[in-house]
Amino acid sequence: MTKKIATRDAYGQELVRLGAENKDVVVLDADLSKSTKTYDFFKNYPERFFNMGIAEANMMVTAAGLATVGKIPFASTFAMFATGRAFEQIRNSIAYPRLNVKIAATHAGITVGEDGGSHQSIEDIAIMRSLPGMTVFVPADAVETAAAIKAAAEIKGPVYIRLGRSGVPVLHGDDFKFTPGEAVTLREGEDVALIATGIMVSMALEAADILADEGIKAMVIDVHTIKPLDIFAIVEAARKCGAVVTAEEHSIIGGLGSAVAETLSEHQPVPLQRVGMRDTFGESGKPDELLKHFGLTAEALVEAAKKAVAKKSR
Amino acid sequence: MEQKIAELQERAKTIRRHIISMLCEAGSGHPGGSLSAADMVAALFFDTMRLDPENPEWQGRDRFVLSKGHAAPVLYAALAEKGFFPVEELQTLRKLGSRLQGHPDMKKLPGVEMSTGSLGQGLSAANGMAMGLRLDGGDQRVYVMLGDGEIQEGQVWEAAMAAAHYKLDNLTAFLDYNNLQIDGPVEEVMGVAPLADKWRAFGWQVIEIDGHDLAQILTAIEEAKATKGKPTMVIAKTVKGKGVCFMENQAGWHGNAPKPEQRDQALVELA
Numbered sequence: 001m002t003k004k005i006a007t008r009d010a011y012g013q014e015l016v017r018l019g020a021e022n023k024d025v026v027v028l029d030a031d032l033s034k035s036t037k038t039y040d041f042f043k044n045y046p047e048r049f050f051n052m053g054i055a056e057a058n059m060m061v062t063a064a065g066l067a068t069v070g071k072i073p074f075a076s077t078f079a080m081f082a083t084g085r086a087f088e089q090i091r092n093s094i095a096y097p098r099l100n101v102k103i104a105a106t107h108a109g110i111t112v113g114e115d116g117g118s119h120q121s122i123e124d125i126a127i128m129r130s131l132p133g134m135t136v137f138v139p140a141d142a143v144e145t146a147a148a149i150k151a152a153a154e155i156k157g158p159v160y161i162r163l164g165r166s167g168v169p170v171l172h173g174d175d176f177k178f179t180p181g182e183a184v185t186l187r188e189g190e191d192v193a194l195i196a197t198g199i200m201v202s203m204a205l206e207a208a209d210i211l212a213d214e215g216i217k218a219m220v221i222d223v224h225t226i227k228p229l230d231i232f233a234i235v236e237a238a239r240k241c242g243a244v245v246t247a248e249e250h251s252i253i254g255g256l257g258s259a260v261a262e263t264l265s266e267h268q269p270v271p272l273q274r275v276g277m278r279d280t281f282g283e284s285g286k287p288d289e290l291l292k293h294f295g296l297t298a299e300a301l302v303e304a305a306k307k308a309v310a311k312k313s314r
Numbered sequence: 315m316e317q318k319i320a321e322l323q324e325r326a327k328t329i330r331r332h333i334i335s336m337l338c339e340a341g342s343g344h345p346g347g348s349l350s351a352a353d354m355v356a357a358l359f360f361d362t363m364r365l366d367p368e369n370p371e372w373q374g375r376d377r378f379v380l381s382k383g384h385a386a387p388v389l390y391a392a393l394a395e396k397g398f399f400p401v402e403e404l405q406t407l408r409k410l411g412s413r414l415q416g417h418p419d420m421k422k423l424p425g426v427e428m429s430t431g432s433l434g435q436g437l438s439a440a441n442g443m444a445m446g447l448r449l450d451g452g453d454q455r456v457y458v459m460l461g462d463g464e465i466q467e468g469q470v471w472e473a474a475m476a477a478a479h480y481k482l483d484n485l486t487a488f489l490d491y492n493n494l495q496i497d498g499p500v501e502e503v504m505g506v507a508p509l510a511d512k513w514r515a516f517g518w519q520v521i522e523i524d525g526h527d528l529a530q531i532l533t534a535i536e537e538a539k540a541t542k543g544k545p546t547m548v549i550a551k552t553v554k555g556k557g558v559c560f561m562e563n564q565a566g567w568h569g570n571a572p573k574p575e576q577r578d579q580a581l582v583e584l585a
Binding site: 026047048050052053055057058060061062063064065066067068069070071073088089092093096097098 | 373377379419420421427428429431432435438439440441442443444445446447449450468469472473475476479480
């Protein structure tokens with residue numbers, strides 16, 4: 001297995017680098033700086049770091065105010081509280097006025113682990129992608145995270161970046177080129193397209209290996225930008241493979257699976273299977289145990305791929 | 315000083331006339347809380363704040379956030395009178411395609427510093443502005459107007475805590491204490507008293523004034539400017555619907571537009 005790094009760690013490091021490069025970058029946190037890794041920024045640039053206490057609603061709108069005077073605020077907390085507790089603040093004070101606020105939310109998905117279902121955000125992609133003008137990044141590894149954070153700082157407008165707590169394999173080399181809104185084809189294939197986001201991308205690659213052993217050639221697409229969605233790449237993959245599987249550490253309602261289903265229904269209807277949380281909340285457990293328990297594994301992707309392929313031939 | 319106050323009183327009256335006319339033309343909107351805030355808004359826009367209508371994005375300007383965004387007409391009237399856009403445009407309020415949205419939209423109308431209207435959020439935004447301007451070493455000041463019903467929102471107290479914690483002495487807040495909200499008297503709907511004690515306990519400098527007395531308003535603004543190490547809350551006792559006898563102290567005029575004959579009657583009073 002390759003080296004594992006949590007995307008939140010990559011975020012903390014990239015923030016420090018950005019802070020040196022751009023004096024307008026400021027960071028806000030809601031008493032979770034050691035968990036979200038914004039603490040590294042605080043240590044380097046204390047005057048540009050604002051701990052807002054356990055008050056996410058106020059934090060989001062304070063970030064909006066900072067943006068109106070030319071700052072580039074990164075506001076961090078757990079995905080649950082960022083997009084759940086402070087949804088209406090993000091909607092009305094950040095997205096509606098299209099302010100230049102970056103919401104870097106960590107501890108997304110079930111790999112939060114032992115803290116349990118109350119802390120496992122499985123709706124945040126759905127919530128954020130429904131907001132007009134919101135860019136939504138879901139990086140798959142440390143390299144993508146650093147690139148997404150850098151890109152977020154350059155984008156003029158609101159950006160949501162979904163980050164995780166647990167270590168994930170590093171998929172990309174130093175030469176990786178990140179273009180917002182452009183999905184990355186990690187593996188070519190012609191029988192089924194595995195379209196994945198976040199930590200599920202590495203599992204899609206594993207699944208493609210297993211499928212190859214069984215004679216099924218799977219294409220693997222890494223959708224690091226949920227919005228704007230790379231409709232072209234998705235339609236082309238569906239056209240070429242004739243069957244699609246989506247994979248996300250998120251509810252299949254409203255997330256990547258929904259976004260792909262919407263796209264395919266309009267442009268290129270093909271059999272589709274969605275792997276993700278199936279209208280259920282998470283629970284306490286070790287991240288790996290939880291992924292198995294809820295069917296977010298390479299094996300589950302393999303099964304889904306076979307189902308999709310079978311439907312194709314009907 | 316007396317002449318200045320007479321001029322500001324005249325400005326406030328003009329603002330009130332615009333409020334009545336534009337709301338009548340719009341056929342909907344919020345006169346009560348617009349009229350109660352008119353004197354404070356007149357003082358800020360025509361005496362206190364450094365603004366450049368020719369260059370609305372000028373970095374050196376002071377900022378005003380209308381946290382009680384439903385009182386948009388009072389802000390629009392002041393901005394038009396100040397020269398940010400033509401006065402005639404006030405008649406487009408709330409109409410399709412207008413820059414004058416039902417609640418202030420910073421992306422549409424020059425001079426609007428923050429999109430507001432969803433209550434309880436403006437103070438947080440003002441805090442952010444004050445923090446950012448101070449970081450750049452500027453001497454700009456940030457002003458924010460809250461409603462008394464609005465402070466029932468919990469976020470206001472999160473922001474109150476933060477402003478004191480970060481010692482935002484470049485921030486002055488006004489509380490338009492007209493004691494009425496949509497469903498009735500504030501103390502009946504959800505009591506907020508004792509206001510001064512609450513804000514003091516949160517670490518603010520508190521000044522209590524008559525929000526229709528321009529001399530008191532100007533003095534409070536100066537006192538706030540001179541206060542170091544903490545933000546200032548000006549609790550301004552006001553009359554909802556102030557200046558129009560049949561609207562004064564009537565909760566029913568929170569969100570109802572005057573009919574043409576009511577407009578005419580109001581404009582006679584405000585002549």
